Amino acid sequence: MFHAPRPAVRGLALSAAAVLLLTACGGVVKDDKSADDRVAEIPDAELVAPIAGMECAEGAAPTGDPIVVGGSLSLTGPLAPTGTLHDAVAELVVDWVNECGGIDGRPLEWKVIDDQSTPATVTSNYERLIGDKVDFVMGPYGGAATLAGAGPVTRAGYAYPTATNGAPDKLIGENHFPAWQMGGVDDPTHMFDAQAQTLLDALESSGNPPESAFFATAKFPTTLSYRGSVVTALEGAGTTIEGDVEYDLGTTDFSSIAIRIQNADPDLVYLGGIGADVTNLYQAFDAIGYEPRSIYVSLPAPAAVAALGDKADGMMISSIYEDNPPLGDTPIARYFTKTYSEVAQRDDLFPFVETQAAASLAAWQILLTGITEGGVDNAAVIAWLNANEVDTVVGKLSFDGFNNYGIDINRVAQVQDGKRVLVWPEDVAGAELDYNP
Amino acid sequence: MSVSSLALAQTLLNGALLGCLFGSIALGLSVKWGHLGVADFFHLSLTLLGAYLTYSLVTELLWDPFLTLAVTVPAFFAVGVGVQWLFHLIDAQPFTTLLITFALFIVTESVVSMIWSPDLLNLRPLLSDGFTTSIRLPEPLPQLAVQPIDLVALVCAALMVGLAAYTLRSTRAGRAVQAMRQDAAIAETLGVRVLPLTLAVSGLAAATAAVAGMVVSLRMPLTPTLPLQWIGIVVVATMLGGLGRPLGALVAAVVLMMIQNAWSLWFPPQWAPAVTFGVLFLFLALQPLTRIARERFTSGRTA
Numbered sequence: 001m002f003h004a005p006r007p008a009v010r011g012l013a014l015s016a017a018a019v020l021l022l023t024a025c026g027g028v029v030k031d032d033k034s035a036d037d038r039v040a041e042i043p044d045a046e047l048v049a050p051i052a053g054m055e056c057a058e059g060a061a062p063t064g065d066p067i068v069v070g071g072s073l074s075l076t077g078p079l080a081p082t083g084t085l086h087d088a089v090a091e092l093v094v095d096w097v098n099e100c101g102g103i104d105g106r107p108l109e110w111k112v113i114d115d116q117s118t119p120a121t122v123t124s125n126y127e128r129l130i131g132d133k134v135d136f137v138m139g140p141y142g143g144a145a146t147l148a149g150a151g152p153v154t155r156a157g158y159a160y161p162t163a164t165n166g167a168p169d170k171l172i173g174e175n176h177f178p179a180w181q182m183g184g185v186d187d188p189t190h191m192f193d194a195q196a197q198t199l200l201d202a203l204e205s206s207g208n209p210p211e212s213a214f215f216a217t218a219k220f221p222t223t224l225s226y227r228g229s230v231v232t233a234l235e236g237a238g239t240t241i242e243g244d245v246e247y248d249l250g251t252t253d254f255s256s257i258a259i260r261i262q263n264a265d266p267d268l269v270y271l272g273g274i275g276a277d278v279t280n281l282y283q284a285f286d287a288i289g290y291e292p293r294s295i296y297v298s299l300p301a302p303a304a305v306a307a308l309g310d311k312a313d314g315m316m317i318s319s320i321y322e323d324n325p326p327l328g329d330t331p332i333a334r335y336f337t338k339t340y341s342e343v344a345q346r347d348d349l350f351p352f353v354e355t356q357a358a359a360s361l362a363a364w365q366i367l368l369t370g371i372t373e374g375g376v377d378n379a380a381v382i383a384w385l386n387a388n389e390v391d392t393v394v395g396k397l398s399f400d401g402f403n404n405y406g407i408d409i410n411r412v413a414q415v416q417d418g419k420r421v422l423v424w425p426e427d428v429a430g431a432e433l434d435y436n437p
Numbered sequence: 438m439s440v441s442s443l444a445l446a447q448t449l450l451n452g453a454l455l456g457c458l459f460g461s462i463a464l465g466l467s468v469k470w471g472h473l474g475v476a477d478f479f480h481l482s483l484t485l486l487g488a489y490l491t492y493s494l495v496t497e498l499l500w501d502p503f504l505t506l507a508v509t510v511p512a513f514f515a516v517g518v519g520v521q522w523l524f525h526l527i528d529a530q531p532f533t534t535l536l537i538t539f540a541l542f543i544v545t546e547s548v549v550s551m552i553w554s555p556d557l558l559n560l561r562p563l564l565s566d567g568f569t570t571s572i573r574l575p576e577p578l579p580q581l582a583v584q585p586i587d588l589v590a591l592v593c594a595a596l597m598v599g600l601a602a603y604t605l606r607s608t609r610a611g612r613a614v615q616a617m618r619q620d621a622a623i624a625e626t627l628g629v630r631v632l633p634l635t636l637a638v639s640g641l642a643a644a645t646a647a648v649a650g651m652v653v654s655l656r657m658p659l660t661p662t663l664p665l666q667w668i669g670i671v672v673v674a675t676m677l678g679g680l681g682r683p684l685g686a687l688v689a690a691v692v693l694m695m696i697q698n699a700w701s702l703w704f705p706p707q708w709a710p711a712v713t714f715g716v717l718f719l720f721l722a723l724q725p726l727t728r729i730a731r732e733r734f735t736s737g738r739t740a
Binding site: 077081083085263284286289301304307348 | 455554571706
């Protein structure tokens with residue numbers, strides 16, 4: 001005898017049917033142009049010395065005691081995506097120098113200790129490296145880690161080159177040699193003003209500066225400081241701030257923020273986000289069917305921007321380097337771009353050079369130039385770097401402002417036809433800013 | 438609908454759908470905590486592993502995400518059985534199981550970093566438009582939209598929670614689990630085979646992590662530290678919903694996410710996680726008052 005199914009069973013059957021329906025309309029599509037294809041398109045490059053003024057003796061194997069550079073990096077924990085990138089660059093540079101015959105015939109060696117994304121561990125890591133009598137040190141990734149390592153490194157009299165110190169306003173000393181230079185001012189309360197002015201100049205260069213803006217910023221020291229300067233700069237230029245919210249680091253659900261933005265519908269969305277924030281915000285936009293008129297993102301993970309595909313077209317991004325002329329069209333930059341893509345692909349990292357990888361190379365160029373000019377002596381290296389400029393992949397750097405920040409090298413990049421390109425300032429731009437909200 | 442009521446409706450809808458995903462993750466934790474006495478933080482790591490395995494199977498072998506369940510569900514069932522078998526072998530007390538699962542939780546993050554790299558992985562660019570284009574609701578709410586991925590989360594949550602609740606309440610095996618929960622020794626005396634039952638419950642709980650992981654891989658970019666971002670909402674939902682009550686955990690997760698989202702619409706979003714724990718605090722703080730009120734009400738009726 002037939003019995004009508006019970007409500008619970010009916011519900012389950014309906015749910016199962018819905019899954020099957022969704023499966024039928026879902027599925028997987030392959031990217032028509034994958035990252036692998038784009039990596040393969042990077043042209044081969046000739047081996048050259050990694051710094052200006054150094055001869056590359058290809059094939060001459062270095063001999064003798066190695067020059068050991070020690071560093072603490074976040075190879076695990078929340079900062080690991082960027083920490084491993086800096087480790088990859090360090091290994092690349094060491095191989096590069098040794099392929100060129102080493103420094104004065106001596107091999108270069110990299111000794112890294114994982115700090116597990118914990119600043120307290122950074123301090124003990126540098127104490128350990130100094131106790132092991134490494135010849136030089138390389139700074140860690142991130143503002144908190146940089147400050148945590150500064151104490152033991154400075155006390156021991158070591159030079160302290162850093163790639164991306166996110167706390168530029170916290171004084172370290174004359175041994176600090178930052179590659180990602182911001183500020184170029186004497187007043188530490190205005191370290192982010194020049195970067196904000198660069199963004200404003202870029203927007204005004206389009207002839208269509210935004211009349212309204214909405215700010216959504218992660219609670220992270222660098223993003224909050226930068227946001228403050230940009231708000232001041234835009235308000236000064238007459239832009240109406242329609243909204244200004246902060247969110248917790250690691251937020252994955254942006255639906256409420258997306259709805260707030262949709263209601264305000266500003267000319268410019270400023271996302272002071274790091275990591276995957278931009279992906280999650282766009283997912284929230286997708287859910288409500290909203291497309292921002294224009295968007296600027298301060299510190300996105302490169303992979304997060306790339307994964308947005310066509311949606312990222314027109315997005316503006318804070319940057320100090322993109323692979324475009326003139327900065328990307330030097331023999332050193334071309335060799336770095338090619339070798340980095342291979343190393344990064346091997347290590348499952350984003351395979352194209354942008355701010356982090358370029359800053360990492362620049363920090364090594366600062367240290368290598370100092371060693372080449374001053375010898376294997378930290379005091380001599382510190383003295384030479386404080387008195388001279390250094391040619392790096394991100395431009396010519398000097399160390400004569402507050403906290404040894406000589407100039408501000410922050411630039412504006414834009415995604416155009418699926419590729420990131422510097423659009424401002426004009427002297428490093430590879431294309432014009434396309435901005436018309 | 439006015440803009441503000443529309444915005445509220447949309448944000449509540451989004452919160453409810455995301456709550457379904459967290460409810461799916463909380464399901465396994467709730468069942469193991471409530472019925473086996475194991476506060477299994479490793480369950481969150483299994484969800485992450487499920488997401489990464491789905492990612493690899495889809496990107497490397499171009500499998501349909503749903504097809505990956507044919508591999509991950511049995512594999513995770515075996516892992517769940519294995520972990521519970523280990524607890525049985527060492528006669529682990531609840532505190533020991535907590536320590537072990539927490540250690541596995543930490544270790545898994547490093548293992549995932551080593552295997553898949555700590556960099557961001559995102560399945561979304563590989564998905565067809567059917568998965569990523571939002572759908573407008575039918576009349577009378579055409580202004581509201583949902584993502585197909587969130588509907589997948591809803592359906593998976595409904596299926597798994599529905600099956601779990603039905604099994605626990607209405608089947609012989611479910612009643613055996615409930616009896617075992619109340620007193621394992623007496624249940625065994627009455628013919629309940631406790632060890633096979635605990636192994637099966639643990640395996641099934643782990644299998645739900647495979648399904649939840651599949652949804653996670655479709656829903657959000659993957660990083661090894663994702664479980665740290667889920668742990669608050671999942672644990673609070675598990676406790677608010679009542680340990681061992683699948684439907685309770687799902688409803689709690691949905692309500693919590695709706696509250697968080699509604700809060701973020703008008704108030705500073707950075708306080709939204711604090712709201713979740715505030716709800717838990719209120720719930721726990723009001724427990725004695727609720728009990729006293731219930732007792733007085735009961736004694737008043739019997740007097």
